[in-house]
Structures are given as C-alpha cells and as structure tokens.
Amino acid sequence: MNLFADIRELVVAELEALMAAGALPKGLDLSAVAVEPPRDAGHGDMATNAAMVLAKPAGMQPRAIADLLAVKLMEDPRVAGADVAGPGFLNLRLEPVAWQGLVRAVLVQGADFGRSTLGQGRRVNVEFVSANPTGPMHVAHARGAVVGDALAALLAFAGYAVTREYYINDGGGQVDVLARSAFERYREAHGLSPEIAEGLYPGDYLIPVGEALKAKYGDSLLDKPESVWLADVRTFATDMMMAMIREDLAALGVKMDVYSSEKALYGTGQIEAAIERLKGLGLIYQGVLEPPKGKAPEDWEAREQTLFRSTSFGDDQDRPVQKSDGSWTYFAPDIAYHYNKVVRGFDELINIFGADHSGYVKRLKAVVSALSENRVSLDIKLIQLVKLLKGGEIVKMSKRAGTFVTLRDLIDEVGPDVVRFVMLTRKNDVALDFDFDKVTEQSKDNPVFYVQYANARVNSILRKARAEAGMDVTDAALSAAHLSHLGHEAELEVIRKLGEWPRLVEIAAKGHEPHRVAFYLYELASDFHGLWNRGNDDDSLRFIQADNAISAAKIALARATGVVICAGLGILGVTPVEEMR
Numbered sequence: 001m002n003l004f005a006d007i008r009e010l011v012v013a014e015l016e017a018l019m020a021a022g023a024l025p026k027g028l029d030l031s032a033v034a035v036e037p038p039r040d041a042g043h044g045d046m047a048t049n050a051a052m053v054l055a056k057p058a059g060m061q062p063r064a065i066a067d068l069l070a071v072k073l074m075e076d077p078r079v080a081g082a083d084v085a086g087p088g089f090l091n092l093r094l095e096p097v098a099w100q101g102l103v104r105a106v107l108v109q110g111a112d113f114g115r116s117t118l119g120q121g122r123r124v125n126v127e128f129v130s131a132n133p134t135g136p137m138h139v140a141h142a143r144g145a146v147v148g149d150a151l152a153a154l155l156a157f158a159g160y161a162v163t164r165e166y167y168i169n170d171g172g173g174q175v176d177v178l179a180r181s182a183f184e185r186y187r188e189a190h191g192l193s194p195e196i197a198e199g200l201y202p203g204d205y206l207i208p209v210g211e212a213l214k215a216k217y218g219d220s221l222l223d224k225p226e227s228v229w230l231a232d233v234r235t236f237a238t239d240m241m242m243a244m245i246r247e248d249l250a251a252l253g254v255k256m257d258v259y260s261s262e263k264a265l266y267g268t269g270q271i272e273a274a275i276e277r278l279k280g281l282g283l284i285y286q287g288v289l290e291p292p293k294g295k296a297p298e299d300w301e302a303r304e305q306t307l308f309r310s311t312s313f314g315d316d317q318d319r320p321v322q323k324s325d326g327s328w329t330y331f332a333p334d335i336a337y338h339y340n341k342v343v344r345g346f347d348e349l350i351n352i353f354g355a356d357h358s359g360y361v362k363r364l365k366a367v368v369s370a371l372s373e374n375r376v377s378l379d380i381k382l383i384q385l386v387k388l389l390k391g392g393e394i395v396k397m398s399k400r401a402g403t404f405v406t407l408r409d410l411i412d413e414v415g416p417d418v419v420r421f422v423m424l425t426r427k428n429d430v431a432l433d434f435d436f437d438k439v440t441e442q443s444k445d446n447p448v449f450y451v452q453y454a455n456a457r458v459n460s461i462l463r464k465a466r467a468e469a470g471m472d473v474t475d476a477a478l479s480a481a482h483l484s485h486l487g488h489e490a491e492l493e494v495i496r497k498l499g500e501w502p503r504l505v506e507i508a509a510k511g512h513e514p515h516r517v518a519f520y521l522y523e524l525a526s527d528f529h530g531l532w533n534r535g536n537d538d539d540s541l542r543f544i545q546a547d548n549a550i551s552a553a554k555i556a557l558a559r560a561t562g563v564v565i566c567a568g569l570g571i572l573g574v575t576p577v578e579e580m581r
Helices: 003-020 050-058 062-073 096-112 139-157 173-189 204-217 226-251 270-280 331-343 355-371 407-414 416-423 436-440 447-469 489-499 501-511 515-534 548-572
Strands: 046-048 079-085 089-094 123-127 161-168 258-261 284-287 305-308 319-322 348-354 377-383 386-390 432-435
Touching (some): 003 050, 003 501, 096 548, 139 386, 139 407, 139 416, 173 204, 173 226, 319 331, 331 355, 386 436, 407 436
Parallel strands (some): 123 161, 123 348
C-alpha cells in the first residue's frame, strides 16, 4: 500500500474527469503531477503541484485549476480537506481512517510493505569495492562497500534484478609490486633480512604470504632471477590477497555475485573486440593530443596515438586507448570490461568509485553510451573520504597494514552493524567523520543506537503484552484490531511517517541514494520515541491499556513501526536488535 501513490491516482483521475467535462482542455500531459508531503506539516498531510504544472499548457490561472480540483477531491471519502495555498498549491488533509488502514496494511504485508515494482525486473549491475588486490581493505573501501551493497539491496527491494560485482585490478603494474614485496617476505621466511625498498608494500600482512610461498616452493626460488619467479609469485600473492579481501567483505556482510578479472581481458581478444566495435562506430582515430595543461612546450613530445572520440559525449578531451609503441593504455581494458557488461545484457550500470577516480567519470560514461548506442546508462557514485576520530584525535594508522587503518580494525572495534549504519549517515559525495566515541554512546546523537533502541522498545511492548496481559500479539491478530482507537495526533504522526516508506523507497532507488533509508529510519525512530515519551505524561498514549481492544490497536502501531524499521535495516544490511543490553 502506497498511500501517496493512491492519492496521486485520485488526483489524476479527477483531472481526467475535469478534462472530459470540458472544465480543463483535453489532452493535458499529467506526468509531472506529483503528490508529496508538504514542506510544512502544519499545512496538511499531502500537497499536489497539479495546478502549478498544468497552468501554462491549460492557459489558465493556477488557482482556478486548484479550485476546480479541490471541489472534486472533496468528494472522495478519504479526503477531509483540500485547501488552495499561495499561487496554486493544493494542500490535502486525509481522514484518520485513511491513515489507520495503513497500519493494517503494514501488518498484512509484513517485510514486503514498501516493496516496489519500480524496476520492473530491469537488470542492473552494481560494481563496487574493486580494491587493488595488493593488501587488506581500508576504511575508504569500507564506505564504498557499504554504499554499494546497500544500494544493491535497495534496488532489489524496488523491483530490479541486481548483480553485485567486483572488478579485480590484477592486470597493472601494482601486482608486480605486490609480487616483489611478497618475495621479500618469502626471503624473510627463510631467515634472510627483507629488503623493503621504497615503492614496495611494507605491511605485516605479507608475512603470511611469504610463509605460504616457502611452504609451496621451499628454497627453490631464492637464487632465481625475477624473470623466473615474478609471474608465479604474482598469481600466488594476488590469490591470497583476494582471499583476504573476500574474508573482510564477509565480515562486513557483503557477498559479491561476480568477481571479474582485469588480467583475463588480456590475450583473449576482448580488448581488441571492444576497440573494433568503437572503430565501427567511427569513434577511434589516429591523432596527437594537445600537451597537458601546465606543461611547458619543451617538456611535451607529440606522439601519434590511437584515440577515442570521448569529446563527442561531453568529455573535455579525447582519450588514448593505444600508445605509439602498440601497448594498451590503462583505459583500454576498462573499455573492454564495460563492453563485457553491455554484452551481458544489463539495462543499467552503476559504479561505486573513490573520489580520486573523478577524472574517469566522463570517459567511462562516453564509452558505455557509445558501445550500447545509448541503450545502457552508467551512473558513477564517488565516495568521499572517511576520517576516524577517537577522543577528538585522528586515529593513527594500523601497524599491520603499514599505511592505513584496515576495515578489519574497524569491525573488530565496533562491529559490522555499526560500521554499516554509520557509513550511510552521510551522502556518498560528502566527507564523513567516524567518531568512535559517538558511535558507542547510548544517546539520540548516536543514530545506530537510536534506531535500534526504537526496535528494542517495540519488542519490549510485545513481550510485556504477552506476559502481563496474555494478549495474542501475532501480526495476524493485531491486523484485526480496531484501529479507530488510534486517533491522537502523536499516533497519527507516527502513522504518517510509516506512510512515507513506500515513497521513500522509490525516491531513494531512482536517485541511487541508500543514505536516504538511514535518514528515514532515524526520523521514524524519533517519532516513535516521541510517542513513547508522551505516554509517560499521558496515560492514554501508553501502548498497554486496561482495555485489551485499545491495547491491540496501540500495539499494532508499535509492531508496524518495528516491521518498517526491520525492513529498512535489512536494506542497510544491519541486524535489528530485539533487546538493548
């Protein structure tokens, strides 16, 4: 049940009736007509922009349209009031029974309340994390992992067919550096002093890799030149790093559907096929780029390269795909990888990147647009940095990692649920402060605690009703309660917030913004805690009353609140807490 969608259908139906009656011009486009919560809750339950968006095409004053529409809407039994405001906005107040029925809908639909058919089964690929397989995941990876996983869950809840994918960057020079670093740990495992030269990875996490190499190869590699051992050690170390990354992701509650390898694109014809595809579209040519901004002419050597016409798609310059010596640029395998996604039949692609990849946005969008002939969209979400704080001080680096705080450090400190929720308390493109003191305190300032406490209170009410009043508090029993007992404004305020959930799901899914779910849960928890606290001063607002019929209605509201909180936490990948300790 989506009450906002239902009332929009009513508004559209009445506008069509006005057109049929000749009160409005026929054939008006009603697609921009919206029904949403008013900016000021004091103005009503809902507001529609119908008169404002139709005034110009109808050749009428907005207020004149609003007046006509108000009269028609008042004929519906759900509408208690329709008031024209300002230049032509129409504010609606609904009868309490319309809201009360929503509580029953939540209990009947359970975890599926708010689930949408928005996606209509469209296939969406969400690529996220894709950390270089050169070490453990760090805090910035954690945020990208949470955003990507929650977004995938949100889209699935909204009716999309979602694939979670990790792109293993195992084809570049960084894995050669990994191999050389691991080889030094292999030497260390044999009692030799490792030579961790500048540019190698110094973290202790490679010590087990060195020991594993010793177990497999013995001392057979010690006196061999790099040309002999590099390829084998690279593969071995990369596999161990990916096993560690998978474990870190599992600890965070993230499970990928697909792992794709960059290395697998080389020597298989996939890069060549993608470039040929672009050539066939007239988007590949031989040319010379202008010198980079800021470089003096004498520092620049003009070389003819194979270029992609990304400027045809809004990029600021064309991009090289093949160097003058015939080797591929870093961009070439990215083209092949995204072509692979297009060929696999996805309708939409979403990439979760670190903020340092902002320069790739336009060129990748250009590639996907070209390769799919504008059939497939690509949205790239950039993840800003996370700053860790404890006692007001920035948390220092992890000794094990050598240069950064690892995801596992974070999970060990506060647990995966806290990590996941906090990472979604800011929009992805805004920097985030992860304050260990805040996330462990039990207060309204800690959104994780505040939302979990609301769910725990719901379960406390259910336990008390069963134990002390002997009530049947199953969803089936509560859905049969006489909900007319829910008439107090504080109760209706919570119900209205529940009514926003289906709409919120669709808005967040359309915008690819899972943080909206976290924001909504905090607001819902706040309204519920407010109702609970008012019961301390007003006995009539307490959830358990002397009359079981009244109790059933109030407990039904509490349980409905818990259902939606659990559904939202499920999207965020957070386990609901039933009892606070």
